[in-house]
Amino acid sequence: MDRPTPTGPPAPELRIVESRVYRGGNIWSYDPSVHLVVDLGVLEDHPSDTLPGFTDRLLAVLPGLAHHTCSTGVRGGFVERLRDGTWLGHVAEHVALQLQQEAGHDQRRGKTRMVKGSPGLYNVIYGYTNEDVGVAAGHLAVRLVNHLVQAEEGFDFPTELERFLTRAERTAFGPSTGAIIEEAVSRDIPFIRLNTGSLVQLGQGVHQQRIRATMTSKTGALAVDLAGDKDMTTKLLASAGLPVPKQETVRSADGAVAAARRIGFPVVVKPLDGNHGRGVCLDLRDDEEVRAGFAVAEEQSRRGYVIVESFVTGRDYRCLIVGGRMQAIAERVPAHVTGDGTHTVRELVELTNADPRRGVGHEKVLTKIRVDAAAEELVREQGFGLDDVPPAETMVKLALTGNMSTGGISIDRTFEAHPDNVEIAEEAARLIGLDVAGIDFIAPDIASPVREAGGAICEVNAAPGFRMHTHPTIGEPQYIAKPVVDLLFPPGAPSRVPIVAVTGTNGKTTTARMIAHIMKGLGRQVGMTSTDGIVIDERLVVKSDASGPRSARMVLQNPRVDFAVMEVARGGILREGLGYDRNDVAVVTNVAPDHLGMRGIDTLEQLADVKAVVVEAVPRDGFAVLNADDPLVRRMRRRCSGSVVWFTLAEPGSRVRELIDDHCRRGGRAVVLEPTDRGDMIVIRHGRRSMQLAWTHLLPATFGGTALFNVANAMAAAGAAFASGAGLHEIRQGLRTFTTSYYLSPGRMNQVNVHNVDVIVDYCHNAPGMRVLGDFLERYADVKAGQSDLGRISRIGMVATAGDRREDDMRELGAVAAEHFDVVVVREDQRLRGRERGFTAGLVAEGVRSRMGEPGVRCRQVEIVLDETEAVRHVMARANPGDIVVLTVDQHAAVMAELEEMTKRAQPGTHTRDSVGDPDLDPETLQEEARESGDTAARDLEPVPPTP
Incomplete structure (x- = not known):
């Protein structure tokens, strides 16, 4: 080294x-x-x-x-x-x-x-x-x-x-929750922890089930209330002829004494609505003991009611019933120590608590024995003090109840129970209505029928703990999480919703919306994340940039969602990764220079590695829908465990089409364009089959086939929907009814007519996006010019980019915009992202100026109006009827509201500075007017000699 x-x-x-x-x-x-x-x-x-x-x-x-x-x-x-x-x-x-x-x-x-x-x-x-x-x-x-x-x-x-x-x-999860989750994970059932405790969602969307420890989504609230009311529980069980102790409910010490006399000593005193054995006093044999026991039980009773019942002698058994069937039985032995003739009781407790299996509360499979006043009194009743040395093999109890939470141990007795006792326990759970129930038996021996040998059901518990069964101190562990998961997800029942993840530099939002629209036509309840927010079944529920993993988890937690479409942005992947473990379909639209120089991503290859995370998350039976026209996206096929679906705008005979032809000959899938005399036809290919889908010029989102980027987006959406099981008719209908209206696609190629001024509102914010938008503008303007008799059509663009881009990228955006617009108005986003006000706009304008005057460059004027709404007003004031205005927006809702207000305010044919103007007016005249009127919007206008 x-x-x-x-x-x-x-x-x-x-x-x-x-x-x-x-x-x-x-x-x-x-x-x-x-x-x-x-x-x-x-x-x-x-x-x-x-x-x-x-x-x-x-x-x-x-x-x-x-x-x-x-x-x-x-x-x-x-x-x-x-x-x-x-x-x-x-x-x-x-x-x-x-x-x-x-x-x-x-x-x-x-x-x-x-x-x-x-x-x-x-x-x-x-x-x-x-x-x-x-x-x-x-x-x-x-x-x-x-x-x-x-x-x-x-x-x-x-x-x-x-x-x-x-x-x-x-x-960590407790033993019960952990056992259920471990079983769910072994079955490929995803889970989401909903709090810092034991509240967990198993499954996704419409298939989800929730658990809190061993209480499940199928546990009835009424059944839990009944189980918590021990008096009502006993009455219901007695009405069905099940063995239960005699009992009465009281609210005072005198009432407890009177009840004990009627029932007959010895008795048990316990809170009506307690749990974990807290406040239970056993084997009370006179009035004074009952009074003392009442005080202990009342302290643990939430409503102040206390039960006095006959004391049934025998061993303490817990029967676990899941779905009406007995799954495990454990004998619970109260907390105790066994003398060795050498150590004191206190020392024996310390030695027992040193067992690494013992912890505090439910954090481990056994609970440490606590030496309190009650324990000390119980030891004294057995003839010992805490500092006495009990004889060898002498058992010294430190608690009367066998609850694990008080330091008890468990012995597995699952296969020793008599069938009659099993039937009694199952009937008790059915009577109360619990899907998961813990039936507490007191009986001399669970192997003998309690109706003959004596014994009774002393409690029915909701949300019983599993650790005495999964980790018995003595005996074989029981595999009891399986029936619980079977109850929530019967064999063959789905637990996941299909997830389509869409990423790329440009076009991912529109593609995601197209996929969601197609699947909605199939009757699916679609949950979608995008840069505009979270949409559940076409309703915007969260308005923000929701293309990250937290938003994905919010969709998967919604109980209405049965199909998820996730727009996955670079930032979310770098910040937290994906919000789920895998996606059934991954769509990658393209990889272009954007967000470079951030979080260690400096090259296009590194950016492609980030985008490829969604491809790597495709399982073996999934699909990756990849843009075959992008070399960086093509390389991602090697990182896909599933099948690849190509989409391409390339013409037949090209190298890309040869790649796709070979792919399809081997049974693969692809979405291609087939040129014909009537126009371009989108065709889905699967193996040797070719299926015509739709003419591009008949899809509203393509503006008569001139918006090639939306043609590509539609092809990607078609490939994803086809991979998700949608039929040709449903895909065709979805694409034919998807428009770039503000309702279906807010902020993406929305077309508005403001008194004969053709306004297009789009989110374009980087140079590659501006390049394809400009190409569309060239084709669209040519078509419009052929339909117009107004003469020369001017193009005015409002452009901007985010402040966290590289300075060269900002200049390049301006340079590309200069090629396609006669007038460029530069604004800034509301969030400056660490830049000084005006800095970003200045660099974009610098890029525009660097191209002005070059042959073939349209731009003659560049202006800076920093505020977005003011910039919209300024652009519209410079437009004549018949002109094309492109507004690349940040706050699209505010821009659309402003355009709507203009439509209402201005009248057709009027000519005011607030409505229309002439972009061919001499810039020096405009600057003079600005100086006289105080209008700052036109002060940055630069005179440029007209291009010959």
Whole structure:
């Protein structure tokens, strides 16, 4: 390994410069990942083999690193890399993975790459199971590496590790939720965590089901209320002839005593609506014990009611019923310790709690035993004190109830239950109406019929915990998550909605809208994300730039959506990755220079790699609809696991068409243009079959076939719809009824007539987009000129770009606009994106001026009007009847409202500065008028000699 020679002892300068969390596929990985940008500082000159004792110290604190394979592919490969010498950013990656392993999160994916052109900066990427835990692992990894380079004062790794593990345990799913999710994932059912607790959505859109622990979407609210009312539960069970204890509901201590006398001692006192065994007092044998028990139960009762019932002796069994069928039975043994003749009761509790399976609450499969006043009193009743040493093999109870949450243990008895007892438990769950129920039996032996041997149902529980069944202390674990998932998603039931992802530099919004319109015609409830917002079944529900992963998740959470169309922007992919794990169809319209120089994307090839993420997210049975005319898009076919559907504007006989012909001969699909005497026909090809779809000039969005970019968008949409299962008739009808009206396609090629001035409103904001828009304008103007007797038609354009583009890109936009417009008015977006007011517009105008006067360049005048609404008014004031005005907009709603107001305000044939003007008027005259009137809009107008 070539490296600089170290010059002295290093300082621990490893630090995190930036961190991101990818929640779906991204440019680094197919799976969710944490991305840290770290700066090694002087440690860039100090690989691991130059740090004396570093590797040994690292392995001493995290011995699990010895099992990491790293790039060698064999166990111990990472240690080999450490001893040969590797940079500390790579070390931090492996430490972050191992820390998650220590927390029980099986993560093995990671990579470290130097930031191009920035020595000492590294991209550290690794997988995660829980987002918070993954990020915390990265930060602790960096601290540990620095500490091993040079000890940090006050840093104690065992303490920090314990804090990290505690955090991981508290943010992780509980045993019940985790078991259900693990089963769902094994069946390829996606899930979304809806809060920091146990509320989880399984499935997508219309197919979704929700769970909260073991309460499901199918759990009835009335059934939960009945289960929570223990008095009503007992009455219902008794009315069906099921064995239940005698009981009464009381609200005072005196009432409890009176009830106990009527029922007969010993009795049980418990809250009417309690849970987890809290407030339950057992085996009360006189009035004073009942009074004391009432006080304990009342404290845990939410409504103040307390139940007094007969005390049934026997073992405590929990029967789990799912979908009306018994799935597991566990015997619950109360929290206890067993004497060894050496340790005191208190010491025995500490030894028992040291079991790594025990934690706080429900964070682990067993709960730590808590020694409180009640436990101390119970120990005393058994003839011991907490500091006494019980004889060997003597069982000392610390709780009367067998709940796992109070420190109890469980023994699996699933296959020992008598059929009569199983039938009783199933009938109890059906009577209450719970889909998932925990039936608590007290019986001498679950293997004997309770009607003969004695025993009763003491409780019916909604949302029963699973851990006593999935992780019994003694016996075989039961696979009980399967019937729960079967209940929510019966075999063969769908859990996913089809997802079509659309990306590209230009045209992705229109293409997404076309696909959504076609699928709506099939009766689908379409959820769509775009740069304009989130649309659910043609209703705009969120108005913002919604082309990122969060918006995608919002669509997939909507219970009406049965088909999703996602516009996927470069920024969202770089920021958070995709908002889902895979898309059935990926559409890539093109890759052109835009957004370069941002977030490390400096070349078209890098931009193409970002766009290709949606192609990589296509499964084997999915499709990638790719633009065969774009070389960078063509290359993406190698990154697709599914099938490719090409679309192209190329003529027959071209190299691209030869590629497509070969593709179709092998059974592939494509959408092509076939020129005829009557015009261009869009044809869908599948293998050797060719199916005519529509004439381009009959599609409203193509402006009579002159808008070739919308022809391409329509072909991409047709390919995506065909891949999604739509028939030719539905695709044809969808494209024929899709217009560029403001209703269907706001801000995209909207055509408005303002008193014989032809106004086109579009979002075009970069040079490639302006180039294709200009080409359309040339064809459209020629057609219009042939239909007009008004003489020369002038073209006026209002142009702008975002402030976060490169300066050269801004100038290029202006230069391209100069080729197609007689007058260019430059405005600025409302959001300046870090630029000074007027800076962006100045560069665009500079680009216009650089081309003015050149042969074949139309532009003679350039003006700057920064405010968008003022710029619209100024442009319209300069237009004559018959002229063409193109407004490239930022706030399209405000622009359309202004045009509507102009239509109402002005009268046809009037000629005022507020309505129409003459773009051929001498610029010097306009400047003179501006000086006299104070009109700032025309002050930047430059006189240019007329072109011969």
